[in-house]
Amino acid sequence: MLYVPVGVVFVNAVVEDGVPTLEHVAAVLTDPFYFGALADVFADPLVIRTHLGSLAAWLGAVSISVSLEYPIPGVSLPVPWPGVEMPDVRTGLFGFTAYQAALSTAASVALGLPAAYVLANYEFYGRRTLRSLTILPFVLPGIMVAVGFYAMFGRAGTLNTLLGLVGIGPFAFIEAAPLAVVILAHAFYNAPLVARLTVAAWESVDVRTVETARSLGASKRRAFRDVVVPQLVPAVxxxxxxxxxxxxxxxxxxLALGGLQLATVEVWIYDRIQRLDVVEAATLAILETILSLGLTYAYLRYESAQAGFSQAASRPAREALFPDLRTACSPRRLAIVGYGLVALVLFVGPMASLVVGSVTDGSGLTLRNYAFLLERQLEGASFQTLPLPAIRNSLLFGVATLAVAVPMGVVLSVLTVRAGRSGTVIDTLAMLPLAVSGVVFGIGLLQGLVFGVSLPGGWRLQITGAVAIVVAHAVAAYPFVTRNVSPLLANLDPAMVESARALGASRLRALLDIELPLVAHGIVAGAAFAFAISIGEFSSTVILASGSESYTMPVAVERYLGRRSGPAIAMATVLLVVTAASFVVIDRVGGRGDP
Incomplete structure (x- = not known):
């Protein structure tokens, strides 16, 4: 289910007419459209000295070149921030993808660290709920978040409506600065992740080490810098x-907020598939997978070296956030209030705008958008995207995904924990879905298992329709089961298993009767994550559901968004309701385990 589709993509990139070749890979590496200034270096590595200046500019560029034009007439990369002068260095498609990822990472860290500081050091009403909300990145579908930002920053969005109340606007935020909106949407996703990891590290700091530094003459700021910060850096x-x-x-x-105007490698691969340029798409996919797999392996090695955060013997006491009125007006508290307002606009605004936008239009409150969905359902034309089949398919695929992903995740957790030193290698191979995009995997499924793979003996392996989509969802979901179960299994006392074995239990019996019941809440949490991942999976589904009736709610949202924004927002609100139900299960049952 995992390696065959990925292998099919790799074969398409390096095999032509049955003969191995690197011609397509070399063509992409030496094309300035894809790698900008680096293309000359790939073409002739021996003359790298003549390109050091352009390489330094490529690596140090803080923006992109508007001279990079796509093969589609009239489509070019826009300026990321209005008024910023563009450099002459062409970064290429991969350079722009890395550039927007770096900006998104910086924005996520900048927004996540203040949240971690507040959650780790202050006590206030709702703190536990806010910390639970930091698992949102693993629950909310990307297409729904994109529609939420569209509902907030669009011409008829919430922000322009509020500005209109004071006689300002409307402004074309998305059209004028699409990259800025995309970066904010990425920060919406990933800042909670940064905050969650940093809070765990902050709470693991032993307060006695800070007190020792203070007793040796260090100031409060010096103790924080020399004792606390080094323990936070790995998490950050x-x-x-x-x-x-x-x-x-x-x-x-x-795809939803920028389209080809802001094409990343993923969007461009999808466009190549739409244009039936399979070889180029496969070549791009293989290069992207190598890069992302290397980064994922580095993450797993780094995580293994850190060996997790142990609970501090003496945790720092949290102080009340607003103990009295005089303290509430201090500069630090006022800064926290200011950050809270920014976080409220960024994190609550898009989802609130989504709900409000589904029941409003330019003239006020209306149910016209939901009426459109109902009329579309009653018409029932086979060529249309109907809401009820989308909801039904999403729920059925979610349940089927549980039946596949949970056993897969548990088995891999057991293998990883028992593998000893080779566990990191197994963990890296098992986490391949985190390094292989849904678009790449969807392409591999479509070209491989959907079209059929010939086996020895004249047999043919082929899966089609809903089964292929469930396979794609299960592969995307099982790593989250593994990440929830593995730490719990690793922390179990081996003496319990040894006692069971001494009393005559087999290894399998000890696993079923002792180990798995003790990590049951992690399994349930992983199952909730798997269901939520399936409900929101879009990247591979939009490829596999093309031309079929196996479309899901995220695919329906994207199809509606391409025609009428109102029904798309209404459909995204329905998706939000279903996703919120999954989140409640995760919060109630799985809040004790981290993804």
Missing amino acids: LTGALLTFIFTFMTFPIV
């Missing part, structure tokens, strides 16, 4: 690396 770097990986492989957010 881990969150930043994960954010970079996720945003480098970004697809639904850029």
Whole structure:
């Protein structure tokens, strides 16, 4: 289910008419459209000295060149920020993808660290709920978040409506600065991830080490810098690396908010598939997968070296956020209030705008958008995207995904924990879905298992329709089961298993009767994550559902968005309701385990 589709993509890139070749890979590496200034170096590595100036500019560029034009007439990369002068260095498609990922990572860290500081050091009403909300990146579908930002920053969005109340606007935020909106949407996703990892690290700091530094003459600021910060850096770097990986492989957010105007590697691969240029798409996919797999392996090695955050023997006491009126007006508290307002606009605004936009239009409150969905359902034309089949398919695929992903995740957790030193290699191979984008995997499924793979003996392996989509969802979901179960299995006392074995239990019996019941809440949490991942999966589904009736709610949202924004927002609101139900299960049952 995993390696065959990925292998099919790799074969398409390096085999032509049955003969191995690197011609297509070399063509992409030496094309300035894809690698900008680096293309000359790939073409002739021996003359790298003559390109050091352009390479330094390529690596140090803080923006992109508007001279990079796509093969589509009239489509070019826009300026990321109005008024910023563009350099002459062409970064290419991969350079722009890395550039927007770096900006998104910086924005996510900048927004996530203040949240971690507040959650780790202050006590206030709702703190536990806010910390639980930091798992949102793993629950909310990307296409729904994109529609939420469209509902907030669009011409008829919430922000322009509020500005109109004071006689300002409307402004074309998305059209004028699409990259800025995309970066904010990425920060919406990944800042909670940075905050969650950093809070865990902050709470693991032993307060006695800080007190020792203070007793030796260090100031409060010096003790924080020399004792606390070094213990936070690994968590921040881990969150930043994960954010970079996720945003480098970004697809639904850029597709919905930027399209080909802001094409990343993922969006361009999807466009190549739409144009039936399979070889070029496969070649791009193989290069992207190599880069992302290398980053994922680096993350897993780094995480293994850190060996997790142990609970501090003496955790720092949290102080009340607003103990009295005089303290509430201090500069630090006022800064926290200011950050809270920014976070409220960024994190609550898009989802609130989504709900409000589904029941309003330019004239006020209306149910016209939902009426459109109902009329579309009653018409029932086979060529149309109907809402009820989309909802039904999403729920059925979610349940089927559980039946496949949960056993897969548990088995891989057991293998990873018992593998000893080779566990990192197994973990890396098992986490391949985190390094392979849904678009790439969807292409591999379509070209491989959907079209059929010949086996020895004249047999043919072929899966089609809904089964292929469930396979794609299960592969995307099982790593989250593994990440929830593995830490719990690793922390179990081996003496319990040894006692069971001494009393005559087999290894399998000890696993079923002792180990799995003790990690049951992690399994349930992983199952909730798997269901939520399936409900929101878009990248591979939009490829596999093309031309069939196996479309899901995220695919329906994207199809509606391409025609009428109102029904798309209404459909995204329905998706939000279903996703919120999954989140409640995760929060209630799985809040004790981290993804």
